[in-house]
Amino acid sequence: MSWRTAAQATLHCLTGCAIGEVLGMVIGTAAGLSAGATVALAVALAFFFGYALTMRGVLRAGLSFREALRVALAADTVSILVMEIVDNAVMVGVPGAMEAGLANWLFWAALAFALAVAFVLTVPVNRWLIARGRGHAVVHAHHHH
Template structure:
């Protein structure tokens, strides 16, 4: 696989999924009171992060299913390895 095709495959495979996950994750962190100001050593930070990532997983799973259904996505591009 050439460099150009590899870049296109990588972008098509993961970009939409990552963007959706990050938007949802950050939005949840913003609405949890005190989460953005919590320190790394606090339960609030880690609990909020775990909750935000769980919500992002639930939202992103159908997005990934849709991407794979269109013949795109990380699982589909493994044939190019």
């Protein structure tokens, strides 16, 4: 099990998480939601988009919607959970970032930094999962279905 495979799996996860995270942070900040409500929205959207991207690939491989959902849940839940805990902890931990507003560089710099830290800390988790036939390894079993 290589670090490269783990990094690729994490990058796949990061794509869905980042779409949801950025969208949630933008909507929450623009709407003037509290930091807690903004984080909750960002996390919900990160899970939605993370699962959706995985499901898209396995649906193309011929799995039913129900089977694709099971694969996505098995493949991505731990990775997305770790990524969301880390990136939201960093985002909330950067002084003033949540209150900075969309036009402020601090908001965007903190969000980019949070996603980068989440990526780095999630790669070893994905490596551990894939080495045990879990996580993103579940998806690879269906690529040639």
